[in-house]
Amino acid sequence: MSKVSNSMNIIELKNVGKSFDDVVVVEDFNLEVKKGEFVTFLGPSGCGKTTTLRMIAGFEIPTEGQITLKGEDISNLPPYERPINTVFQRYALFPHLNIYDNIAFGLKLKTNEVTYKKDNGKIITRKEKLSKKEIDKKVKRALEIVDLEGFEKRSVDTLSGGQQQRIAIARAIVNEPQILLLDEPLGALDLKMRKEMQIELKAMHERLGITFIYVTHDQEEALTMSDKIVVMSDGVIQQIGTPEEIYNEPKNAFVADFIGESNIFNGKVTDKLQVQFCDHTFTCVDDFHIGTKVEVVVRPEDIVMKPKGEGMMDVVVDSVVFKGVHYEITVLSGDNEIVIHSIYNAVVGDTISIDIDPDSIHLIENNLTTNDFEGVITKHNTVEFADGEFECDLTQLYPNSKYVDDVLVDEMGNEIDVVGKEVSVSIPVFGSIEMSDDADKGGTTGNIISLIYKGDHYQYIVRTENEYDFIFDDEDLWNENDFVSLIIPKENITLKLK
């Protein structure tokens, strides 16, 4: 059944998954990495980047799927048998060894297989340690690559953070791995040094020609350095693409929101290449069927300010913040907030006009209009689903039924036997769910795992204890990770008998 691997790919992950004690942290991860590529795993804290990297390194064994190196299954090989080295955020150099010995450490343990022909003609193979000369040559070359020639005799504590990180990289590349894994290697550096090291790492990658797999939660770092970015959220790949593809054509609102700043609005395709959002109709280039519900993504730098009356729509300037290179100008169109980045200033309170090029209006099909769950009727007016119990109107399940003293009866007045019956539950995304910080107020509880601002409201995802997700809109701002209870009025809960 195994698929023939593409020989250009050095590493392939096929349907890889990882669970810790039944908690899934990486799910159905599929990726092909070409030889010499710079691939970055990007996503918020806890989304499974490090776990995926550790599976490639061999520090974790996948619970599902397969990892192949040049077509060979390496899923169960221990780390030291893989031609892969890892650089961690905390570089862990040996403080008692000088720079030379830090880099040479692995080489001194390494053996080469050497083949001899004996006098009697017999061929024997022996494992031999590397000679001092060979080690010397390799250490010098590694120091050259990280641009720290002449540092051999220095002790670790005389180096800056950036220099120590470069030594850690030298130590990893001296073994000539085919793949270098880098887990937030610049995380401990200050911003200026981080920027410098980004450029150096990229140059080093080009000089070495080996494959880099890099982990970061910093979108700018990913955009600057990578050939390919894998955007992850909650253990699931959201999008794989070049930096340009990820930035310009985000596949969903999560990617648009995570990569760079975006205006995200709910919209609807009203005619061919016409989309309506913020109460206006705009020409776009994405061709969707008329009537399609969409999320509209517009980058703040793609909005052009014009004098009042001269653009596509008039707006009122609400706030202006100078950001060094540009002004961040928030304008209002009715209740909708629109953020603009411009090198030009604006005056708070003024009415101005804005233009958006059709090319700069990115549409994402928005299929998700309901939250769907499986439930069980527990009482005549209660259904259990998504880790909670909700009051529901069961008359929708039986034509001509009604409640008499809280008991569901048929048209003859006989009690209907409903308890224990299975139902499918459906709740609209828009305007159906309310949050409360009082745990007893709602039918179920959970944590806010995502929020996306959409101009005049926020879109939230709340995850319950057993990982049921509710997606809905709310006008108020709550914080990520807030523990909330969910109130769903019974008229917003649609039931169907299974």
Ligand SMILES: Nc1ncnc2c1ncn2[C@@H]1O[C@H](COP(=O)(O)OP(=O)(O)OP(=O)(O)O)[C@@H](O)[C@H]1O
């Ligand atoms: N050994 C483990 N046992 C149990 N849970 C674990 C283990 N290792 C990781 N996890 C959990 O798996 C999830 C993903 O963690 P991981 O470190 O891969 O995320 P990450 O994206 O690298 O985050 P960060 O950027 O914060 O390092 C987290 O919820 C984490 O708590």
